[in-house]
Amino acid sequence: MPAxxxxxxxxxxxxKLLETKLTAEYFDxxxxxxxxxxxxxxxxxLCDIVLLDVMMPGIDGFExxxxxxxxxxxxHLPVVMVTALDQPSDRLKGLDVGADDFLTKPVDDTALMARVRSLVRLKSVTDELRTRALASRDYGIGDPLLAATAETGQNASILIVDDRASSHERLQSxxxxxxAVQVETDPNHALLRVTEASFDLVIVNLDLQGYDGLRLCSQIRSLERTRHVAVLMIAEAEDRTRILRGLDIGVHDFLVRPVDRNELVARVRTQVRRKRFGERLRESVQASLELAVTDALTGLHNRRYLDSHLSALFDxxxxxxxxxSVxxxxxxxxxxxxxxxxxxxxDEVLREFATRVRANTRGIDVVARxxxxxxxxxxxxxxxxGGQxxxxxxxxxxxxxxxxxxxxTRTLNVTxxxxVAARQANDQNxxxxxxxxxxxLYRAKSDGRNRVVAAAA
Structure with a gap:
């Protein structure tokens, strides 16, 4: 994909070496x-993803x-650190400052390209959300990017799918x-649990007994209810083919055994932050959509919503x-x-008036100011x-x-x-x-108010 x-x-x-390799894969x-x-x-x-060296004069890659x-x-920019540093402490430091991955030179070209493509796909989704969410600032609901960036990645709800006690006990510990960590040892029940609960992250052991862990990852990523859940896979170091395949189908991150405890914590935090970043943007988009069709005073739909939906219901x-009936x-x-x-x-009267009208109508009725x-x-x-x-x-x-x-402190009598009118066979619109x-309504006012008048059929 272009990026x-x-x-x-x-x-x-x-x-120049990285530039040549990336250009050959049709990246700008x-x-x-x-x-x-x-x-x-x-x-x-001016960029979609950053490949960042660590050891640089002045401001280093970590900073x-x-x-x-x-x-x-x-x-929101994905950052992959590509460096000659190969100590676990260096990798952990990179993940702690927010890097999405930490690759050690010499870098395997296939693994690098798989990682880049995976992160580019994730970013393309985030970009669309960011564009829509930024429009919400026009409705006075705050800066969604500022709120999303403040996410710590802590206190997440996590499900570990692993049928090896020695493995899932270490992860849970x-x-x-x-x-908040839960464990599911039966992969056949895992998908049901993910769809029924609101997990932030699912960790899947690819080496499940008699079950394809990648298939579970694919199902989580494809279902509407679970597609926004972050997925982290754990595999053996030599299982390179399945790791790359997992990234290709949309798995967000991976760890290879033996799993470093600190790296696990750091990668989980990164994925939770990214998942919640997207959630905050989606919530902002939803809030702006609701405000666009909602009357701020009464909470009812507004004239814009009525105009479009009345015509659709009539048709x-x-x-x-x-x-x-109307x-x-x-x-x-x-x-x-x-x-x-x-x-x-x-304003108090109008709000209460709207509440009483809404309480006496059905959910399928359109009620608008x-x-x-x-x-x-x-x-x-x-x-x-029936309308009468x-x-x-x-x-x-x-x-x-x-x-x-x-x-x-006071009360008013209000009427x-x-x-009321109903659709007739010869109505054009x-x-x-x-x-x-x-x-x-005009006749009801003229006849003394506080009454219902129906239009003649």
């Missing part, structure tokens, strides 16, 4: 010979990675001080020959509430007489109990007028039904 790789190394031959390559230049390139959004992962602008009812409700003398008691009191003190209710599969019954129930519910204002309901 731009940033190669960072202060030794020119090393840069940009280069930097020092830490500050690398950070600047990343901040400008570059730490800065990238600490910044909301660049925290290492992770339990930081996370479906017309096509299937089904009933459809109610237009208006609080009586609402202007006097604002003039006498203030706009804060008016039409503007000002007007609410429109669209009722699928409901004839005119619901309207009368709402009218009574509004009239029967005074509305609290000024934070409950509502309601116009939803606007005709809405217009008749609005005209019926």
């Amino acid at each position: 731009r790789i940033l190669v960072v190394d202060d030794i020119f031959p090393n840069v 390559v940009v280069t930097a010979m020092n830490g500050p230049d690398a950070i600047e390139i990343c901040e400008q959004g 570059v990675c730490r800065r990238l992962k600490a910044s909301p602008t660049t925290a 290492a992770l339990s001080p930081f996370h 479906e009812a017309s096509m299937r020959g089904r009933q459809l 109610l237009v409700l208006d609080v009586d003398r609402f202007k006097s509430v604002n003039d006498t008691w203030g706009h804060d009191a008016g 039409f503007g000002g003190e007007e609410i429109v209710v669209v009722m699928p599969d409901t004839a005119l007489d 019954l619901v309207a009368e129930r709402i009218r009574e519910r509004v009239e029967c109990e005074p509305f609290a204002i000024h934070r409950g 509502v007028s309601i116009g 939803a606007g005709e039904v809405l217009k008749r309901a609005d005209e019926a």
Whole structure:
């Protein structure tokens, strides 16, 4: 897949070697010979993944990675450290500062390319989420990137799928001080447990007795309910083919035996952070979508939502020959509430009015604030007489109990007028039904308010 790789190394031959290999695999390559230049390139959004040397003058690779992962602008960038350092302490330090992987030179070309492709795929998903989530700032719900970057990767819910007691006991012992860890020894039950619970991470032993661990990984990654769960596989060092295959099908990370306790903790933390980063972005996108179609004061749908859904419901009812009713409700003398008691009191009345309307309608009904003190209710599969019954129930519910204002220190008697109309066979569009309901509302106002009037069939 097309992607731009940033190669960072202060030794020119090393840069050219990696550039040649990556270009041969159809990646675009940009280069930097020092830490500050690398950070600047990343901040400008000019790369998709960073291959980073550790030993550089000035700012070393560890510090570059730490800065990238600490910044909301660049925290989503995958970083792979490629270095001659080969001590476990070096690998752990790289993972601790946020690196997604730590590869020791000389690097196996096949393994490097598999890792790069895997991380590029993950980043492409994150990029789409980031773009959508950034739009949520326009709705005043905060900076989603700042919140996502603050994630610590601790206190995760983890499932270990491993039928070897000696193996899963060591894994559980290492992770339990930081996370809530469960073990499943029967791989046939593992997928069911993952779909039923909300795990942040699943660790799968590829060497399950009589069962293909890669198949379980693939199923977790493909099901709608579990596709966002992070997956970490554990394999034997010589099982290179299956490790590469796992990365190809979407497994997020791997460890080879013997498993280093500290590296396990660090890799789990990294994957949990990345998983929750994506969750925060998805939550931000969902919140912005809800705000786009929700009235901020009442919590009902807004006019934009009503316009699109009324037409869709009308078209479906017309096509299937089904009933459809529309109610237009208006609080009586609402202007006097604002003039006498203030706009804060008016807002309290509208919120309570919306609550009572919603409580007396069905889940399939569309209830939307039409503007000002007007609410429109669209009722699928409901004839005119059924619409009248619901309207009368709402009218009574509004009239029967005074509305609290000024934070409950006072109450007001409030009434509502309601116009009702139903789809007719000769109606050409939803606007005709809405217009008749609005005209019926006008008659209810003219006839003395606090009443329900149905449009003539």
